[in-house]
Amino acid sequence: MKKALLALVFLFSAVSLLACGAAATTTAEPFDGTMTINVYTRDTTSGTRAGFMAGIGFAAAEADDSVLVDGFIIKDNTGILTAMTIDEYGIGYISLSSVNSTVKALYFEGVAPTEANVINNTYGLKRPFMWMTRAEGDYPSQDVEDIVNAFIAFLGTSDAGDIIANNGAIALPSSVTWDSIKSQHPITLQDNSGVTVRFGGSDSIQKVAQALTAAFMPKCGNFVAEHDHTGSGDAYKRTNDPAIKDTSVGKDVGFASRVFKSTEAVPEAQRGQLAWDAIVAIVHLNNPLADVTAADLKSIYDGTFTKWSDLDAE
Amino acid sequence: MTGQDIVATMKNTAASRRVDHLAKGVFLAAALISASFIFLIAGIVLFRGFIPFLSDNGGLGRVDLFHFLTADVWLIGQTFVSNLYGVGYLILSTLFITTLSLLISFPVGVLTALFIAKVAPAPLAKILRTVIETLASIPSIVFGLFGAGVILKLVYDFSMAIGYQSKGGNSILATVLVLALMTIPTITSISEVAIRSVDKTLEHGSLALGASKTQTNFKVILAAAKSGIFTAAILGVGRSLGEATAVSLVAGGRRSGVSFDLLDTTGTLTTMMLEGLKETTGLDYDIRFSVGLVLMAVILITNLALNAVKRRVGSVHVKA
Numbered sequence: 001m002k003k004a005l006l007a008l009v010f011l012f013s014a015v016s017l018l019a020c021g022a023a024a025t026t027t028a029e030p031f032d033g034t035m036t037i038n039v040y041t042r043d044t045t046s047g048t049r050a051g052f053m054a055g056i057g058f059a060a061a062e063a064d065d066s067v068l069v070d071g072f073i074i075k076d077n078t079g080i081l082t083a084m085t086i087d088e089y090g091i092g093y094i095s096l097s098s099v100n101s102t103v104k105a106l107y108f109e110g111v112a113p114t115e116a117n118v119i120n121n122t123y124g125l126k127r128p129f130m131w132m133t134r135a136e137g138d139y140p141s142q143d144v145e146d147i148v149n150a151f152i153a154f155l156g157t158s159d160a161g162d163i164i165a166n167n168g169a170i171a172l173p174s175s176v177t178w179d180s181i182k183s184q185h186p187i188t189l190q191d192n193s194g195v196t197v198r199f200g201g202s203d204s205i206q207k208v209a210q211a212l213t214a215a216f217m218p219k220c221g222n223f224v225a226e227h228d229h230t231g232s233g234d235a236y237k238r239t240n241d242p243a244i245k246d247t248s249v250g251k252d253v254g255f256a257s258r259v260f261k262s263t264e265a266v267p268e269a270q271r272g273q274l275a276w277d278a279i280v281a282i283v284h285l286n287n288p289l290a291d292v293t294a295a296d297l298k299s300i301y302d303g304t305f306t307k308w309s310d311l312d313a314e
Numbered sequence: 315m316t317g318q319d320i321v322a323t324m325k326n327t328a329a330s331r332r333v334d335h336l337a338k339g340v341f342l343a344a345a346l347i348s349a350s351f352i353f354l355i356a357g358i359v360l361f362r363g364f365i366p367f368l369s370d371n372g373g374l375g376r377v378d379l380f381h382f383l384t385a386d387v388w389l390i391g392q393t394f395v396s397n398l399y400g401v402g403y404l405i406l407s408t409l410f411i412t413t414l415s416l417l418i419s420f421p422v423g424v425l426t427a428l429f430i431a432k433v434a435p436a437p438l439a440k441i442l443r444t445v446i447e448t449l450a451s452i453p454s455i456v457f458g459l460f461g462a463g464v465i466l467k468l469v470y471d472f473s474m475a476i477g478y479q480s481k482g483g484n485s486i487l488a489t490v491l492v493l494a495l496m497t498i499p500t501i502t503s504i505s506e507v508a509i510r511s512v513d514k515t516l517e518h519g520s521l522a523l524g525a526s527k528t529q530t531n532f533k534v535i536l537a538a539a540k541s542g543i544f545t546a547a548i549l550g551v552g553r554s555l556g557e558a559t560a561v562s563l564v565a566g567g568r569r570s571g572v573s574f575d576l577l578d579t580t581g582t583l584t585t586m587m588l589e590g591l592k593e594t595t596g597l598d599y600d601i602r603f604s605v606g607l608v609l610m611a612v613i614l615i616t617n618l619a620l621n622a623v624k625r626r627v628g629s630v631h632v633k634a
Contacts, residue, residue: 038481043567044393045590045598063393065569073481073579074567074589079462086467087482203595 031088031286033309037300039072040080040092047204047257048077052093052279054258055125056297069303081282088284089308091300096126096278097168106281107291113280118170124294126278129169129205130256131155132264132271134239139252143195146187147223148252151197153181154216155274163215167208169275178219185220192221200228201235201254208275209255232256236264356610362600363607371397371597382604387570388586393594399601401583401608403572408582408612410574411486411561412554415493420547422494423501424536427543430502431509432531443506450499458560461492466564473577480577484566487576492560497550504549508542509535544624548617555613558584583609 042049050062060067073090075083080092084103096113099105105113108125117123133152139145154160159178161171182188199209206229213225228249230238235254237244244250260271281292289311299305366377374397385400426446430439466483469491473480512535520530536543566579567589573580587602587609 035479038479040482043590043593044389045593047593063395064391066387066390071481071579072569073484074569075484079563082462083466083482083484086470089479090482 035089038090056294129275150185192223196224200251202232202257203229204257205255362603418494419497427505458563462563488564501546504546508539512538
């Protein structure tokens with residue numbers, strides 16, 4: 001009795017293991033264009049979603065689920081990546097730094113999603129990460145101004161580039177190291193632990209900005225970096241808008257995850273780009289689609305196209 | 315006993331009484347601390363959960379409580395701009411998913427418990443008991459990863475095989491399977507204790523009256539242990555209702571409408587609280603406390619209802 005039961009248990013485990021193996025090796029059927037497109041998206045709080053929707057010309061969907069196609073599926077970055085390894089008829093988007101060979105990364109408007117194409121500005125589904133500072137002489141103190149200038153110089157170094165890349169964005173190429181330029185910034189030699197520098201602007205850049213200031217503080221006399229990120233619109237308003245810059249929400253450095261508008265004009269020395277954030281539309285490896293346009297993606301996400309064959313028919 | 319001995323004994327008694335008093339104080343303090351945490355947590359969730367209904371949420375206006383409890387869309391309009399939040403459909407899908415997962419985990423769990431307690435030979439029972447206890451202690455994120463990596467694929471392939479296109483496997487079915495896997499060990503281990511504590515004389519009496527082993531197991535032992543088994547089910551339901559991490563990886567994040575289609579996406583109160591929590595601010599953050607409040611109410615009401623049923627079902631001769 002005892003042996004028979006033990007044998008039964010082993011047999012059961014063996015069979016279930018075999019069943020798993022069998023399920024994993026089902027052969028792929030040819031791609032069926034009449035199938036419904038399964039639309040995957042990030043939730044409305046995601047900066048990647050805001051960048052993607054703005055990039056495909058569907059800004060209304062940046063923070064509003066109700067304009068999206070019916071039956072969309074909400075997942076996080078990794079969730080969308082793994083979903084595209086399972087769901088043959090799905091489409092999603094992730095940040096370029098997360099793309100790997102388990103999914104098919106789509107060309108956007110005929111351009112391959114590579115870091116090189118982002119930096120040479122041919123790949124279009126991306127947004128710039130910009131910085132803006134207060135005007136010369138318009139800081140709470142000379143120390144703050146010197147620290148901000150040192151920080152901006154730091155942003156252009158390969159040291160900062162590594163930090164930006166580690167946080168999922170694409171740094172602009174640089175061969176300058178911090179060690180080679182730090183002597184131009186004597187402020188970094190003194191103790192700045194009593195000096196507070198205020199950072200703000202885009203919340204999409206907050207993670208990158210905090211990583212950058214965290215790395216820069218010990219290099220610059222341990223000044224205090226205060227982060228209060230409220231949106232790209234506040235990058236200009238809180239550093240240069242005369243009505244706001246000197247109130248309690250005023251900032252020394254503001255970040256924006258888009259190019260500055262003509263209404264946000266400041267002298268060139270006061271603004272610049274620190275990185276690119278590139279987003280890639282991805283599908284299952286079995287999907288024959290290789291290239292999409294912004295219009296295609298908008299039609300998929302707003303529900304104009306519901307079947308894969310709708311894309312060929314155009 | 316000499317006079318000296320008596321004095322020594324009395325001294326000892328006095329000393330041990332002091333230790334008793336001290337120990338009692340320590341225990342009382344420990345009990346007060348753990349109990350106060352419950353009040354603290356409940357209090358903060360209660361307080362923060364009510365804020366969206368009472369304040370004007372930084373200019374967005376008060377959230378309408380009735381709309382919140384009955385709406386079948388999570389948010390009408392833009393995040394950070396609209397205050398039209400709703401969880402009505404989430405309450406229903408949470409209860410639906412919990413019921414379905416109990417339909418799987420309850421029979422499997424109880425029968426496993428019966429097997430371990432009464433049928434399996436001692437060495438096998440010992441191994442199985444260890445396996446079940448290990449399973450019960452696996453963190454939910456591991457179940458979630460298993461769900462996202464294995465169950466989603468199985469559900470996707472299964473639905474393709476029956477000619478239905480699922481949403482990449484993200485579905486009620488996948489959620490129910492993950493929750494069933496998570497609650498089976500809870501139900502099994504508690505049911506097993508209940509089954510083992512059934513008075514042996516009942517079992518012997520049944521056997522002596524000529525009932526077979528199987529008849530005894532089902533008609534006498536399970537019936538006698540039903541109170542304990544019911545407790546197991548209540549704890550299983552509690553775990554299902556409160557699970558967030560694992561569920562959010564396989565549910566699909568449904569934003570509107572109740573769906574009873576097993577292969578369609580779904581959402582629960584817990585997944586709604588979790589999704590985007592780390593990125594959001596303002597009302598969109600505060601409202602998650604309100605969802606937590608609703609979840610606590612749902613769990614409380616479900617528990618009260620199940621306990622009422624349990625009292626009516628009653629218990630038969632379970633050894634105290």
